[in-house]
Amino acid sequence: MTIIYHPEVTQGSDEWLAMRCGLLTASEMKHVITPTLKAANNDKTRAHLYELLAQRITRYVEPMYVSDDMLRGVEDEFYARQAYSEHHAPVEQGGFVTNDRWGFTIGYSPDGLVGKDGLIEIKSRRQKYQVQTIIENLTGGTIPADYVMQCQTGLLVSEREWLDFISYSGGLPMAVVRVWPDDAVQGAIIEAAAAFEAKLAECLEIYRSASVGLIPTERRIEQEMFV
Numbered sequence: 001m002t003i004i005y006h007p008e009v010t011q012g013s014d015e016w017l018a019m020r021c022g023l024l025t026a027s028e029m030k031h032v033i034t035p036t037l038k039a040a041n042n043d044k045t046r047a048h049l050y051e052l053l054a055q056r057i058t059r060y061v062e063p064m065y066v067s068d069d070m071l072r073g074v075e076d077e078f079y080a081r082q083a084y085s086e087h088h089a090p091v092e093q094g095g096f097v098t099n100d101r102w103g104f105t106i107g108y109s110p111d112g113l114v115g116k117d118g119l120i121e122i123k124s125r126r127q128k129y130q131v132q133t134i135i136e137n138l139t140g141g142t143i144p145a146d147y148v149m150q151c152q153t154g155l156l157v158s159e160r161e162w163l164d165f166i167s168y169s170g171g172l173p174m175a176v177v178r179v180w181p182d183d184a185v186q187g188a189i190i191e192a193a194a195a196f197e198a199k200l201a202e203c204l205e206i207y208r209s210a211s212v213g214l215i216p217t218e219r220r221i222e223q224e225m226f227v
Contacts, residue, residue: 011095019096021061025107026108033193038188053203091112119154125168127171141177141178
């Protein structure tokens with residue numbers, strides 16, 4: 001069993017992309033397991049399977065379009081981390097974490113490490129979702145369903161005791177909800193991830209057999225799009 005922290009790695013950097021290339025990660029676990037804790041088997045599951053399979057074959061991560069929401073999220077993350085540090089606890093760089101104790105590796109990119117036991121996961125939200133989260137989640141001590149699998153996987157991979165989910169939308173109050181490990185959810189995540197890894201291995205063997213004798217090609221240098 002090996003858990004490795006890479007706090008020096010900047011999220012979004014070439015080094016970060018190389019580390020997570022071909023890995024099942026916490027942010028994409030929603031494509032592997034359903035909200036009812038069953039192994040997912042739908043179009044998004046298959047699309048993610050072939051995305052990771054292609055990365056394992058080529059050792060290359062294709063460029064991703066950067067949306068306005070993603071750009072806003074980068075800025076909001078800085079302010080959210082700063083506010084949390086001022087009002088809750090100091091935060092250290094999270095970088096990237098990997099854990100292979102299940103016979104396969106899962107990765108996680110925490111938005112920050114808090115002491116020896118905690119993590120933070122920051123979400124930049126549109127204002128309507130921030131208001132909804134404050135009314136529907138904060139009052140009951142829950143987090144939006146869309147982020148449960150990511151947070152539980154983050155706790156599973158990092159082996160930390162708690163995670164503070166931070167919902168941020170400039171101009172509205174920042175919501176912080178503490179998340180604890182859920183054994184039932186984490187057990188289902190491991191089971192679904194193992195099935196997904198088995199399918200990846202099966203498809204890799206099929207690809208290797210089917211690609212014998214095909215004409216090889218070379219990747220062209222791609223132009224970056226600046227927005």
